[in-house]
Amino acid sequence: MxxxxxxKMAFSSIAANKMRSLLTMLGIIIGISAVITITTLGTTLRSTIKGAMASLGSNLMYVRLTERDVDNYYDSLEVEMNDEDFFTMEDIETLLDTYPGEFQIADETPVGNASLKNSKGKDVAINLVGAYDGTLTYNSYKLIAGRNLSMDDVKYKKHACLVSDIFVEQYFKEKEEPVGKTIKVTLSTGIVQEFNIVGVYKYNSLSNGMGDRRTMSTPVYIPDSVGKAITGIHGETQFMFMMFTYNVKYDAEQVKADMLKYFNSLYAGNKNWMPEVVSMEDQLKTIDMVINVVTIVVSVIAAISLIVGGVGVMNIMLVSVTERTREIxxxxALGAKKRTIKQQFVIEAIIICLIGGIIGILVGFLNGELAGVIANSVIKSNPDYADILGDVQIVPSVGAIIISILFSTLTGVFFGLxxxxxxxxxxxxxxxxxx
Amino acid sequence: MSKTVINMSNIIKRYYIGQPNELQILNGISLNIHEGEFVSIVGASGSGKSTLMNIIGALDKPTEGQYLLNDTDISKLSDKQLSDIRNKEIGFVFQTFNLIPRTTALKNVELPMLYAGVSKKDRTKRAKELLELVEMQDRSTHKPNELSGGQKQRVAIARAMANNPSIILADEPTGALDSKTGHLVMDIFHKLHKEEGKTIVLITHSPELAAETERIITISDGSVISDTGADVSVPGNTEVSA
Incomplete structure (x- = not known):
């Protein structure tokens, strides 16, 4: 045997009672489809976020000071900090020089609202922001013409600036080349400054909100050193927190290790404070943790559903055994051994559960695809999201599928025995x- | 004399042992059946012939006494070994045919060979031959609900022959058939007996049917009361012969 x-016997017996078998499978189908739906959404969310991070061309990482021997970062804020506990711009510049090309500073400081008149004499509103080489990436903006601000611009206090595509539409005539032009801006405080446009970035609403493209005010990024010279605020040269972006061509773990190594050596002699480096990869881990918790909760519910479904399978198998007493x-009489009969009915129970499991997986897939269609239509309705997120690809969790098949089989064995x-x-x- | 297939001595079967309603169905039956014999066991209902059939067919074990089937002591076998005996040594033919529903005639005939571990190819070949033997080759793909009573019984006989058993054990094989179809089924038993040399044990309550066989063993109240082919070599049989 x-x-x-x-x-073959199991399939023919299930086929003989299609409706009954399907109803029996319902509990299994619900349980498995719930798990597959949630894990599919989880893995899709994760891969979409990763994809968005990659599409920005760079990843974020920050360093912050935390009190030694304190587990929770937020508890350490109670302690008074002395001047020597902070790190300075010089320290950061040393870091950048130690690992050239690896890091960009993502910090930015508002300078103030300003305006200028275009060729038609109309007012164009902007807000000046002091920036570094990583600020653009940090804000999820993409450079579409010219070049980014460089650390040299910051170091030598060059009057260079980056303007948005919206500013270009508002200020320049059609087909006029903005890069290389000089703009003269008047701050709300009355100060007038001239800046040379070195690059144009594509504005999106993710960081600063939407408005009427013809009148809305967009950021104009100037070197932070220039911005500080304008505002006269020079105090911000001591830091306990700094945001960086790093080039994706470097390995995230390596970049993190490099930064930690530098700051650790800087704080080797500090008894109270130590640096902590957190990357977006770590943030992704937090998202993973949330996804995992949700998955576990849904899995527990699914397990209950599987148990209920399994009891249903056991019930129907008992009915089936009674119905087929004569056949048994x-x-x-024809020589079937106990083991053979047992095998036949266990396999039948397994097949019922397995078919239920497979239908559950398919339903889970469909749910995922449906969520994908909805997500994509939402994203498409906002071109700025579409820019960063692209087309959401549904990614089923292979692990969850394998576990689902395994668990439906086990349910069949357990409740069929x-x-x-x-x-x-x-x-x-x-x-x-x-x- | 040819080989002894069934050797029963002093078989006793009791039910509800040790309880107030203890019941003794068989009161020490002894009989010998030889290879190639066509024997009928006759008795009114309640005479114990069904119980005797169950014991002959290795579906049940005697409470006392010894039953040797081809020199194997059945009463000492495990459940698994009894399954093997039923599979290879006994071919059952039932009154109600007992074909497996929703399964074709061919698959029904293949079933005992499936349990015996015969390969798919050999199973199908043998099953086709057997269906031809009972003239049912045209209905091999039909399911039991598409067959008449007589056709079902012929498929059942083919199935009983599947593993070439030592004995064909037929329990009222014509009981559910009209007399004409019943005769056709009996003809097949005669054919198997004459052409294949099969040992056939027919259990019936009908004296006419029994008269067709070579030897009639009559049972009443759990004892053999007559045996037309009484074998003097079996102790105990002499005193009960008519």
């Missing part, structure tokens, strides 16, 4: 006489 024959008697042993233990004489 081989498995293949048993499988015949089989025994009792009815199957009942069938196997039947006395052939009584079974043959059964009507």
């Amino acid at each position: 081989n498995i293949f024959e048993n499988l 008697g015949i089989r025994k 009792y009815p199957a042993s009942k069938a196997a233990k039947m006395n052939p004489i009584d079974a043959l006489r059964y009507d």
Whole structure:
């Protein structure tokens, strides 16, 4: 008696009671589809976020000071800091020089609102922001013409600036080349400054909100050193927190290790404070943790559903065994061993659960695809999201599928065993006489 | 004399042992059946012939006494070994046919060979031959609900022959058939007996049917009351012969 024959028998018996078998599978289908839906959404969310991070061309990382021997970062803020506990711009510049090309500073400081008149004499509103080489990436903006601000611009206090595509539309005539032009801006404080446009970035609403493209005010990025010279605020040269972006061509763990190594050596002699480096990869881990918790909760609910479904399978198998008492008697008279009968009914239970599991996986897929269609239509309705997120690709979790198949099989074995042993233990004489 | 297939001595079967309603169905039956014999066991209902059939067919074990089937002591076998005996040594033919529902005639005939571990190819070949033997080759793909009573019984006989058993044990094989179809089925038994040399044990309550066989063993109240082919070599049989 081989498995293949048993499988054929199981399928023909399930096919003979299609409706009943389907209803029996319902609990399994609900349980498995719930798990597959949630894990598919989880893995899709994760890969979309990663994809968005990659599409920005760079990743974020920050360093912050935390008190030694304090587990929670937020507890350490209670302690008074001395001047020597902070790190300075010089320290950061040393870091950048130590690992050239690896890091960009993502810090920015508002300078103030300003305006200028275009060729038609109309006012164009902007807000001046002191920036570094990583500020643009940090704000999820992409450079579409010219070049980015460089650390040299900051160091030598060059009057260079980056303007948005919206500013270009508002200020310049059509088809006029903005890069290389000089703009003269008047701050709300009355100060007038001239800046040379070195690059144009594409504005999106993710960082600064939407408005009317013809009148809205967009940031104009100037070197932070220039901005500080304008505002006269020079105090911000001591830091306990700094945001960086790093080039994606470097390995995230390596970049993190480099930064930690530098700051650790800087704080080696500090008894109270130590640096902590957190990367977006770490943030992704937090997202993973949330996804995992949700997955576990749903899995527990699914497990309950599987148990209920399994009891249903056991119930229907008991009915099936009773219905087929005579058949069992015949089989025994023809020489079927206990083991053979048992195998037949266990396999039938497994097949019911497995079919339920597979239907559940398919339903889970469909749910995922549906969520994908909805997500994509939402994203498409806002071109700025579409820019960063692109087309959401549904990514099913292979692990969850394997585990689902495994668990449906186990449910079949567990809940099929009792009815199957009942069938196997039947006395052939009584079974043959059964009507 | 040819080989002894069934050797029963002093078989006793009791039910509800040790309880107030203890019941003794068989009161020490002894009989010998030889290879190639066509024997009928006759008795009114309640005479114990069904119980005797169950014991002959290895579906049940005697409470006392010894039953040797081809020199194997059945009463000492495990459940698994009894399954093997039923599979290879006994071919059952039932009154109600007992074909497996939703399964074709061919698959029904293949079933005992499936349990015996015969390969798919050999199973199908043998099953086709057997269906031809009972003239049912045209109906091999039909399911039991598409067959008449007589056709079902012929498929059942083919199935009983599947593993070439030592004995064909037929329990009222014509009981559910009209007399014409019943005769056709009996003809097949005669054919198997004459052409294949099969040992056939026919259990019936009908004296006419029994008269067709070579030897009639009559049972009443759990004892053999007559045996037309009484074998003097079996102790105990002499005193009960008519």
